[in-house]
Structures are given as structure tokens and as C-alpha cells.
Amino acid sequence: MVAASSPPLLPPWEADLRPEQLARIEEATEQIGRELFARFRADRARIWQRRWWDDRIMAWAMRDERLKVELFRFVDVLPMLRSNEEVAGHLLEYLDRVPDALPWWLRGLLRASRNTRVTRALLARAARLASSDFARRFIAGSTTEQVLRSARRARRQKQAFTLDILGEAVISEAEAEAYFRAYVDLIENVAPTVNQWPTVEQLDQDVLGALPRFNLSIKLSALDCHFDAIDPEGVMQRAGERFRQLLRIAKEHQAFINVDMESFDKKDLTLHIFKTILMEDEFRETADVGIVIQCYLKSALHDLHELALWARERGTPVWVRIVKGAYWDYETVHARAEHWPIPVFQQKWQSDATFERATRYVMQHIEYLRPALASHNIRSIAHGLATAQVLDLPASGFEIQMLYGMADVEKRALAERGYRVRVYMPYGELIPGMAYLVRRLLENTSNDSFLRAGLYEQTPVELLLRDPLQVGKQDGNRSRSRRASPAPRG
Numbered sequence: 001m002v003a004a005s006s007p008p009l010l011p012p013w014e015a016d017l018r019p020e021q022l023a024r025i026e027e028a029t030e031q032i033g034r035e036l037f038a039r040f041r042a043d044r045a046r047i048w049q050r051r052w053w054d055d056r057i058m059a060w061a062m063r064d065e066r067l068k069v070e071l072f073r074f075v076d077v078l079p080m081l082r083s084n085e086e087v088a089g090h091l092l093e094y095l096d097r098v099p100d101a102l103p104w105w106l107r108g109l110l111r112a113s114r115n116t117r118v119t120r121a122l123l124a125r126a127a128r129l130a131s132s133d134f135a136r137r138f139i140a141g142s143t144t145e146q147v148l149r150s151a152r153r154a155r156r157q158k159q160a161f162t163l164d165i166l167g168e169a170v171i172s173e174a175e176a177e178a179y180f181r182a183y184v185d186l187i188e189n190v191a192p193t194v195n196q197w198p199t200v201e202q203l204d205q206d207v208l209g210a211l212p213r214f215n216l217s218i219k220l221s222a223l224d225c226h227f228d229a230i231d232p233e234g235v236m237q238r239a240g241e242r243f244r245q246l247l248r249i250a251k252e253h254q255a256f257i258n259v260d261m262e263s264f265d266k267k268d269l270t271l272h273i274f275k276t277i278l279m280e281d282e283f284r285e286t287a288d289v290g291i292v293i294q295c296y297l298k299s300a301l302h303d304l305h306e307l308a309l310w311a312r313e314r315g316t317p318v319w320v321r322i323v324k325g326a327y328w329d330y331e332t333v334h335a336r337a338e339h340w341p342i343p344v345f346q347q348k349w350q351s352d353a354t355f356e357r358a359t360r361y362v363m364q365h366i367e368y369l370r371p372a373l374a375s376h377n378i379r380s381i382a383h384g385l386a387t388a389q390v391l392d393l394p395a396s397g398f399e400i401q402m403l404y405g406m407a408d409v410e411k412r413a414l415a416e417r418g419y420r421v422r423v424y425m426p427y428g429e430l431i432p433g434m435a436y437l438v439r440r441l442l443e444n445t446s447n448d449s450f451l452r453a454g455l456y457e458q459t460p461v462e463l464l465l466r467d468p469l470q471v472g473k474q475d476g477n478r479s480r481s482r483r484a485s486p487a488p489r490g
């Protein structure tokens, strides 16, 4: 209950830190960012390492936007293709659209392979193998044993984990039940093993005490085949009941449950179920639970403020994973096609600045919201570390989360500096995992991606570390001066 004398909890757009604190944060961000960058760029992959080859393939695919689009189309459609003929046919059709983007030897290879059934089968096999092999970089394993091995390897490097079960959209009750069972099996079978592992102080303790070692990320839409805002009561009954059961089983096995955030149409419903159930007497004191705020959404800071007010009333804090959001292309294209207002920012600096504002807000209110910063962007992470420094928040009071297979050098550098780094580990069959893979590829190779600019394009550090608000101001000035200059003639 909120005491009548509690100070008002102002929204993030009304109150920020003091100007001198913001100046100190900016200074420290610059310094921490430069240190991380030095490490990032010194630890370049060598030719004999797998990473070197992956980086070359990504750089090659990004050289030509048309080639990139055709390759992504192929990876996207691959799970649906049954025969070798279909696989080879699609690959040739897509690559035929961009012959000038291919090197001469690949053009020759494709020409030779289209002639006979046998060579087409070989091409299909090579394409399947290459795609699965690439997917393995981002997917921690297909079986529980494999994912446990990945988790153990991470812990040896002082990195914690959260597991995610990959799968396709749930469209029947049987699939929702199967998903639920898979979550239950994972908690019941894996958590006891993980709980026996030796303690790693940096990962298993925070300012309030012991942290669960077993951490599971779930999608509420996987628990119901009709997860639709049109029927909140029905969803609450079906997905809500399964969520309650998961919370009970998690408590029994000292496991942590994080609710992932999906596309915008599911956002309000996800927050509603999360808040309603965790406010119930049975779950009101559950602390090992978290939710996600996507900072590319124009509503992000409003949702964050509502979440803080709710957590204050509940009396037990929850973890908040702050992300930018994984569905930017989908949200933009979908809203445009339907003539709806676009729910996501259209300029990258706006998502970056909102991420930073959300970070400061959560770090200012750790008694209600516990910060988990999920980003591979060194500026975003450095700003978080700098804010913690200025607010005197110890390293164990927050965590940094990164995806499996991405930014491994950053993960190592942060873990070695004593921060709690948690790796998001998707696991499951590679073929259903392709949708996940395409999202990761889009993210890594989009023109606005930090990893693209920092890793593949060698953009100068000072540009990558710029305050997003300054980037916005400069962009604004540039477009104003463009508007002010006379229109070119002819």
C-alpha cells in the first residue's frame, strides 16, 4: 500500500536528474564508452576463428541492399520448403534478380548447378547446411542438454543466462498447451540441475540477496491461441491461468520468470495480464519476475511510469528489461499498410534517447523497478553504467543483458569489469527458429544498427558515442537549413 505521505512519483517527461548530474553522466559515458570501444576494436576476430568468417559473410551480404533483401527472403521462406527442388528453385530465383551483386565465381557455380537434378540437390543441401549453420550462431541449442552446455559455458565466463523457447506462432489450443508444458518441463527438469552448480557471487547475489540462477523468458501469446485484445477476459482466463501456474512452479524451483514483449498489438494486453496477476494476494510478494519496456514505442515512457506507480502500490519491485524493440520494420510497414498511426519512432536517435531516459528513470526508482539494460549498443550501455556511477548504484543493483551470439567481446569486457551480464539464450529446432534468425539478421544489418556501424563500417568512435539528443538537434538543424535553402532548379 502507498503511504498517504509518499512523495509524488513524477513521470519521466516531467522530472529528470539535475543538470549537473546529467553533465557528469555525459562525461562518464564518454570515458566508459571509449574504454569499451578500445577493447571491442582490439579484440578483432582472426581468420582461423568462426567469428571472422561470419563477419565476412555479413559484411558481404550488406554491401548491396538488393542482395541482402533477396538472401533474407530466402532464409524466411526456407522452413516452408519441403523438397530439394523447391529449395534450389527459390534460391536461384532470388539470386537471379541480383546477378550483378554476386562475385563471378558464385555466378558460375549457380549457373553450373541449375543444369541437373543432382547438382540442384547439392545446391539445396549446401543452402540448408549454410543456413542452419548460421542459425546456430544465434540459437543456443536444439535440445535441453545442448542449451545446458551453453549455459554452463556462459557461467564459466561469469555470464548468467535466460532461456527462451523458440517456436512458431501458436494457432491451436493443442499448441498453446504444448508450449506451456515445454515451459513447465524446462523449469522442473533444468532448474534443479542449475541450482546445484557452484555459486558465482557476481551472478547469484544482488543488493537484496540471492538471485535465482535459473531464468526463463516467456511469451504470454504462446500460452493462448486467441491472444487478442478483442477478448481480454478470455485471454485472462486462458493465458492468465497458465501464467499463474508457471509462477507457482517457478517459486517452487527458485526460478525467475521474465515476460518478453512482442508486437505492439499485444503490448497492452501483456501489461494488463502481468499487472493483474502479480497484484493478486498469492503473487504480490513475488520478486523474481520481470517485464519488458520497448523504447522504440512512442508510449514507452508513459507505460514505464504506469508500471512504476503500479509497482509502488504493489509493494514489491519487479525487474524491467529496457530494450529498443525487435519489430521496428514490421510495426512501420504494418501501420502504413493499414493507414494507422505508426506506434514506433521513425528516427533512430528517438529510440536511443528514450532508452537513456528510461534507464535513468528506472535507476532513480530502484525501490519499485529493478533495471536490466538489454542492448548491444556501447553508447546505450555506457550511459547506463555512467548513470549507476553518478547515482551510487552498485554493480550488483542492476544487470546488462545481451543476445546469444551477439557482441561477445562486449559481454566478456563487461563481465570482467564485475558487471552481471545475462545472455538471452533461445533454444529449439533450427528451422522454426528461422523467424528469430531473420529478426536478428535485420537488426545486425539495418542501416541504423549500432553493430553495423561499429563493427562492419568502422564508424569513428566519437560519432558512435554522441548523445542521441544532440544527434536529434543536429538532424533538426540540418533539415531546417535544407528547407531554408532555395530549391535546386532543373
Ligand SMILES: Cc1cc2nc3c(=O)[nH]c(=O)nc-3n(C[C@H](O)[C@H](O)[C@H](O)COP(=O)(O)OP(=O)(O)OC[C@H]3O[C@@H](n4cnc5c(N)ncnc54)[C@H](O)[C@@H]3O)c2cc1C
Pocket (backbone or CB within 6 Å): 259, 260, 261, 262, 292, 294, 296, 321, 323, 324, 325, 326, 327, 328, 344, 345, 346, 347, 348, 349, 350, 351, 374, 375, 376, 377, 380, 401, 402, 403, 423, 424, 443, 446, 448, 449, 450, 451
Ligand atoms: C537480452 C535481450 C532481450 C530482448 N528482448 C526483447 C523483447 O522482449 N522484445 C523486443 O521487442 N525486443 C527484445 N530485444 C531486442 C531489442 O529490442 C533490440 O532489437 C536489439 O537489442 C537491438 O538494439 P540495440 O540497442 O542492441 O542496437 P541499436 O543498433 O542501438 O538499436 C537498434 C534498434 O533501434 C531501433 N530502430 C532502428 N531503426 C530505427 C528508426 N529509424 N527509428 C527509430 N528506431 C529505430 C530498433 O528498435 C532497432 O532494433 C531484446 C534484446 C536483448 C539484448
